[in-house]
Amino acid sequence: MLNIVFYFQVHQPYRLTHFNVLDIGQSKPIFDDKLNGDVMRKVAQKCYLPTNKLLLDLIKEHEGRFKIAFSITGTAIEQFKLYSPETLDSFKALADTGYVEFIGETYYHSLAFLYDSNEFLDQVMMHRDLMKKEFSYDTETFRNTELIYQDRLSDLVFEIPGFKTILTEGVDRVLQWRSPLYAYKNYSKRINLLLKYYQLADDIAFRFSNRDWPEYPLTVEKFVSWIDKLTLNEYKGKNQFLNLFMDYETFGEHQWASTGIFDFMRHFPAAVLQHQHLGFAHPKETTELSNYQQESVSFPEAVSWADEERDLSAWLENDMQHNAIETLYALLDQIKVKGDPDLLRTARMLSTSDHFYYMCAKYFQDGDVHKYFSPYDSPDQAYIYYINALAELEERLLR
Amino acid sequence: MKVLMFTWEFPPLISGGLGMACYGMVKALLSLGIKIDLVLPTKEEVYFPMREISDVDTLPAVFLNARKQIQYENRVFSGISERIEFIGLNDHPESYFQLSDINRYVTSIKKELWSKESFAFKEQDIWQQMTNNLIGDEDLIRKIQEYTLRAERMAKTLNYDIIHAHDWLTYPAGMLARRISSKPLIVHIHATEFDRAGGPGDERIHKIEHAGMTYADKVIAVSQYTSQMIMSRYRIDTGKIRIVHNAFSLPEDAVIAKERIFKGPVILFLGRITLQKGPDYFLEMAQKVLQIHSDARFIMAGTGDMSRKLLRSSAGLKLRNRFLFTGFLNRKQVERILRAADIYVLPSVSEPFGISPLEAMAYGITSIISKQSGVSEVVKHAFKIDFWDVDLWVETINHLIENPQYCTKMGIEGMREVNKIQWDEAADKIRQIYSTTLADYVRKS
Numbered sequence: 001m002l003n004i005v006f007y008f009q010v011h012q013p014y015r016l017t018h019f020n021v022l023d024i025g026q027s028k029p030i031f032d033d034k035l036n037g038d039v040m041r042k043v044a045q046k047c048y049l050p051t052n053k054l055l056l057d058l059i060k061e062h063e064g065r066f067k068i069a070f071s072i073t074g075t076a077i078e079q080f081k082l083y084s085p086e087t088l089d090s091f092k093a094l095a096d097t098g099y100v101e102f103i104g105e106t107y108y109h110s111l112a113f114l115y116d117s118n119e120f121l122d123q124v125m126m127h128r129d130l131m132k133k134e135f136s137y138d139t140e141t142f143r144n145t146e147l148i149y150q151d152r153l154s155d156l157v158f159e160i161p162g163f164k165t166i167l168t169e170g171v172d173r174v175l176q177w178r179s180p181l182y183a184y185k186n187y188s189k190r191i192n193l194l195l196k197y198y199q200l201a202d203d204i205a206f207r208f209s210n211r212d213w214p215e216y217p218l219t220v221e222k223f224v225s226w227i228d229k230l231t232l233n234e235y236k237g238k239n240q241f242l243n244l245f246m247d248y249e250t251f252g253e254h255q256w257a258s259t260g261i262f263d264f265m266r267h268f269p270a271a272v273l274q275h276q277h278l279g280f281a282h283p284k285e286t287t288e289l290s291n292y293q294q295e296s297v298s299f300p301e302a303v304s305w306a307d308e309e310r311d312l313s314a315w316l317e318n319d320m321q322h323n324a325i326e327t328l329y330a331l332l333d334q335i336k337v338k339g340d341p342d343l344l345r346t347a348r349m350l351s352t353s354d355h356f357y358y359m360c361a362k363y364f365q366d367g368d369v370h371k372y373f374s375p376y377d378s379p380d381q382a383y384i385y386y387i388n389a390l391a392e393l394e395e396r397l398l399r
Numbered sequence: 400m401k402v403l404m405f406t407w408e409f410p411p412l413i414s415g416g417l418g419m420a421c422y423g424m425v426k427a428l429l430s431l432g433i434k435i436d437l438v439l440p441t442k443e444e445v446y447f448p449m450r451e452i453s454d455v456d457t458l459p460a461v462f463l464n465a466r467k468q469i470q471y472e473n474r475v476f477s478g479i480s481e482r483i484e485f486i487g488l489n490d491h492p493e494s495y496f497q498l499s500d501i502n503r504y505v506t507s508i509k510k511e512l513w514s515k516e517s518f519a520f521k522e523q524d525i526w527q528q529m530t531n532n533l534i535g536d537e538d539l540i541r542k543i544q545e546y547t548l549r550a551e552r553m554a555k556t557l558n559y560d561i562i563h564a565h566d567w568l569t570y571p572a573g574m575l576a577r578r579i580s581s582k583p584l585i586v587h588i589h590a591t592e593f594d595r596a597g598g599p600g601d602e603r604i605h606k607i608e609h610a611g612m613t614y615a616d617k618v619i620a621v622s623q624y625t626s627q628m629i630m631s632r633y634r635i636d637t638g639k640i641r642i643v644h645n646a647f648s649l650p651e652d653a654v655i656a657k658e659r660i661f662k663g664p665v666i667l668f669l670g671r672i673t674l675q676k677g678p679d680y681f682l683e684m685a686q687k688v689l690q691i692h693s694d695a696r697f698i699m700a701g702t703g704d705m706s707r708k709l710l711r712s713s714a715g716l717k718l719r720n721r722f723l724f725t726g727f728l729n730r731k732q733v734e735r736i737l738r739a740a741d742i743y744v745l746p747s748v749s750e751p752f753g754i755s756p757l758e759a760m761a762y763g764i765t766s767i768i769s770k771q772s773g774v775s776e777v778v779k780h781a782f783k784i785d786f787w788d789v790d791l792w793v794e795t796i797n798h799l800i801e802n803p804q805y806c807t808k809m810g811i812e813g814m815r816e817v818n819k820i821q822w823d824e825a826a827d828k829i830r831q832i833y834s835t836t837l838a839d840y841v842r843k844s
């Protein structure tokens with residue numbers, strides 16, 4: 001049996017205003033409410049609302065045989081409430097079906113894991129509480145920001161009662177001869193690992209509308225036939241998991257409706273379910289479905305799902321990114337000592353990984369992706385506004 | 400007395416000290432009753448007849464083309480800025496001539512002028528030096544070519560007693576005007592290519608600078624420092640050189656009262672972020688001072704070709720949020736940053752004059768300036784240090800941070816001193832140079 005594990009990442013950051021040195025101390029807002037509202041409403045119209053409706057219909061139609069999982073960040077939920085409450089309602093309607101798993105992560109979609117373990121745990125607990133409050137859901141599966149993973153992360157997550165599974169990227173240099181189609185254990189064999197099958201996931205997320213791709217256009221029949229072929233390697237009745245992890249904004253935002261992405265999704269579950277040996281599963285079900293001794297895989301170096309490198313270089317490569325993030329975590333410490341809740345919240349909003357992504361200066365193909373997602377003219381501008389915002393925060397702290 | 404003045408910058412078209420200097424100078428000359436027709440690199444072919452002191456702010460313009468002048472007069476503008484935008488002072492020529500046209504033109508004026516017997520052999524040499532070096536397809540060279548073409552029409556149409564050209568960009572225009580009108584030419588050196596490039600620089604620009612200074616009747620240098628440079632590097636006849644230091648007059652609407660942005664001490668760099676101004680030394684100072692005074696902030700105000708490099712280096716040095724960049728600042732924003740600063744530094748590698756420290760001092764900010772500058776010749780109440788002696792800069796900044804009362808006292812004394820350095824005095828010197836040059840000219844002819 002091959003189980004398709006769909007997990008969609010739902011995230012919106014708080015983008016900064018063009019915050020100049022002369023704005024410091026002037027009570028100017030650090031975050032661009034207008035831009036953030038505009039983006040949220042646009043993405044809600046293009047992606048969240050239509051895709052949620054489609055998925056709700058599919059779940060009802062297939063009476064529980066079609067399953068999906070979401071990871072929704074705290075900053076996204078907050079902005080639903082501010083700018084698009086109907087979007088939050090539509091996620092709640094999905095939750096009510098009982099066929100949606102919600103996944104745990106850091107509330108602020110941050111890189112805290114790499115800089116401050118206590119802050120990381122705080123943000124994870126905040127997110128867990130949020131999922132409980134909004135969806136009455138107890139999270140059992142964890143994914144770190146941008147699927148960043150390293151052995152040490154599994155130790156930290158294991159400390160939090162309730163988490164049994166972690167999602168990350170199926171990076172070739174780590175897997176080597178192993179297949180991402182099986183569930184693994186972490187290096188200490190204490191927690192379950194699911195690895196993204198990036199070839200097929202990225203066919204939908206990145207290549208779907210690419211006319212230069214030899215397989216264009218991607219039809220449901222073609223895609224299901226590829227999936228079917230994977231089961232040829234099935235061995236001794238071992239259950240397989242095809243982990244299709246992607247940004248939720250793939251639907252309607254990264255791939256516009258005109259590309260046919262919604263039609264693809266509408267017909268995909270039925271085409272899969274025609275096959276007896278194909279189905280869908282939630283991440284949390286995979287431990288029980290693993291009818292074999294799970295091998296353990298060690299990730300000594302950090303990996304992620306970003307860019308060709310699948311490492312940390314999208315956020316932490318150049319000097320601007322390093323200086324910015326080190327300044328933030330130093331400031332966060334000072335703020336915690338003083339105990340000002342407003343400043344703490346602002347600093348955490350600045351811990352969102354997107355801010356460092358905008359400072360990425362890798363100028364090749366991936367640089368283009370960064371540019372598409374950045375509200376600023378250049379990595380340098382993104383850095384300048386960010387550092388100025390940290391100076392503002394520090395001056396507020398000294399007040 | 401009426402002057403035909405060529406300059407590349409004048410507010411609101413301003414990128415550095417040249418625009419500020421011309422503004423102060425023209426205003427003060429007008430108050431002495433001198434009339435000036437100002438030619439700027441505008442999109443439209445206009446000149447600015449300056450008659451009243453207020454003209455420096457309103458910029459009355461006249462089109463050379465009579466039909467366009469009528470259109471212009473009949474047009475209703477909502478304000479000065481819209482009118483100036485129409486003339487195209489912020490925007491540069493869209494009506495570029497083709498490069499081949501320029502070459503043809505330069506050849507034709509060469510022929511026309513050489514055929515005249517009065518064109519002495521030595522003069523031909525200088526002329527050729529200018530025209531041969533005004534060739535190139537860079538944006539700037541093409542702008543200068545167009546500007547020079549216009550100068551011919553200005554020179555023929557307008558009436559004037561003397562020609563005054565500021566910096567190399569306008570020397571070809573000044574030379575052409577002198578050639579056409581036979582009126583005396585004064586060239587004004589605000590900076591040479593050696594200053595700007597911090598090294599040998601562009602050969603063509605040296606040649607044009609040399610041609611302009613050689614062809615001119617008088618050369619005005621903005622400092623002793625610059626006059627030394629002109630003598631040693633360009634071998635210009637010392638008898639032709641006059642020194643007129645720049646000055647600084649605060650605008651009437653200036654507000655100088657301190658208004659802090661940051662709690663800690665603020666050290667300011669204000670100017671173009673380019674090799675000449677020593678921004679890399681500023682960064683080095685910041686790194687060293689911050690090791691001792693981690694609550695200080697270093698502000699880099701302005702833009703320039705080294706902005707990106709400095710930004711990346713400051714991040715690489717992990718200066719946290721203690722080294723900040725303002726980007727481009729308009730005049731009011733400059734005032735706000737000055738009011739927020741405690742210490743001003745000008746670590747220029749080579750600064751012919753440097754008006755910016757005078758401005759900083761006028762706002763009561765304690766200033767540390769490079770010894771390799773003209774401004775260090777005119778102020779006493781500022782620290783003067785060799786640009787390369789980073790440790791001494793650091794020591795001085797640390798001392799000022801540690802002794803805030805002394806720092807304030809020094810700032811106030813500097814302010815008193817700078818308030819006396821007014822453009823009136825400089826304008827008076829320039830008027831005398833005009834007079835003697837005209838007298839020499841009349842005597843010769």
